[in-house]
Amino acid sequence: xxxTTGTAHLSVNGRAYDLDLDPHRSLLxxxxxxxxxxxPKYGCGMAQCGACTVxxxxxxxxxxxxxxxxxGPRAVTTLEGLADPETGALHPVQAGFVAEEGAQCGYCLxxxxxxxxxxxxxxxxxxxxxxxxxxxxxxxxxxTHAEILASVQRAAEFLAAxxxxxxxSK
Numbered sequence: 358x359x360x361t362t363g364t365a366h367l368s369v370n371g372r373a374y375d376l377d378l379d380p381h382r383s384l385l386x387x388x389x390x391x392x393x394x395x396x397p398k399y400g401c402g403m404a405q406c407g408a409c410t411v412x413x414x415x416x417x418x419x420x421x422x423x424x425x426x427x428x429g430p431r432a433v434t435t436l437e438g439l440a441d442p443e444t445g446a447l448h449p450v451q452a453g454f455v456a457e458e459g460a461q462c463g464y465c466l467x468x469x470x471x472x473x474x475x476x477x478x479x480x481x482x483x484x485x486x487x488x489x490x491x492x493x494x495x496x497x498x499x500x501t502h503a504e505i506l507a508s509v510q511r512a513a514e515f516l517a518a519x520x521x522x523x524x525x526s527k
Contacts, residue, residue, distance in 0.1 A: 361379045361380075361381065362377055362378060362379060363377070363378070363379075363380050363426065364376065364377055365377075365378055365380055365387070365425040365426060365428075366429075366430070367387070367425065367428060367433065368430065368431070368432045368433060369388065369392060369394070369433045369434075369435065369438070370394075370433070370434055370435060370437060370438030371432075371438065371442070374392065376391055376425075378391065378425065380424060380425055380426020380427075381424050381426060382424065382425055383420065383421055383422065383423060383424065383425070384411070384420040384421075384423040384424070384425055384428065384433065385397055385399065385409045385420035385421045385423075387425050388411070388420060388433075388435060394435045394436075394437050395437075396435045396436025396437050396467050397409045397410065397411055397420050397435055397436065397467055398464065398467050398468075399421070400421070400464070400496070401421070402421050402422075403421070403422070404419035404421060404422045405494075405496070406465075406468070406495070406496040407419070407465065407468030407469070407472065407494055407495030407496055408464060408465060408467060408468050408495075408496075409421040409467070409468070410467060410468035410471040410472055410495065411433055411434060411435050411471060412433070412434040412471055412474065412475060413428070413431050413432070413433055414431045414432055415432075415434075415475060415478060416475060417468075417471055417472050417475045434471075435471075436451075436467050436470060436471065439451055439470070439474065448474065449477075449512050449515035449516045449519060450470050450473045450474050450477065450508075450509070450512040451470060452511075452512070452515055453473075453508045453509060453510075453511035453512030453513075453514075453515055454466070454469075454470060454505075454508040454512070456508070456511050457504055457507040457508040457510075457511050458501075458504055458508075459501060459504045459505045459507065459508030459509075460501065460504075461499035461501045461504075462498065462499045464496075464497070464498055464499070465495050465496060465497040465498070465499075465505075468495040468496075469492055469495050469497070469505055469508075472491055472492050472494075472495055473488075473491070473492065473508075473509045473512060475491075476488065476491040476492075476509070477509070477512060477513055477516055481513060481516060481517065482513055482517070483509075483513065485506055485510075488506055488509045488510070489506070492505065492509070
């Protein structure tokens with residue numbers, strides 16, 4: 358049997374990791390099992406529900422189907438990497454979800470937050486239609502859609518009110 362272990366070089370939440378593991382393992386498995394990051398959730402395992410969403414070089418990606426051996430030098434950000442590392446202050450999108458009670462069961466929360474972060478980086482003041490489109494591929498089982506939309510709108514307000522140097526870096 359061939360050895361399937363290799364060194365994976367990962368950049369996760371601004372930190373570099375060199376891990377000896379099977380390069381065919383999913384990023385989701387490595388994040389949760391090896392790095393202890395529980396923000397991305399197991400959902401469908403087929404990139405359909407959005408529970409495992411992370412940002413790869415700032416773009417939303419489904420960690421359940423990404424293989425660690427294929428990532429290369431790209432930067433991965435998980436839900437845990439959004440808060441300010443110095444103060445622990447929540448990212449404005451996280452704060453928006455808290456303020457508007459945009460979570461109920463938590464199944465979709467990771468994907469909604471990560472997709473909203475990517476959207477607001479590209480489009481700081483999106484319309485409701487644009488928010489709906491950006492979040493359309495994240496399955497919410499509880500039906501908190503109105504609260505989720507309000508959460509993203511509140512996050513946009515928080516980002517607009519933030520000092521420009523902080524807002525630009527997140």
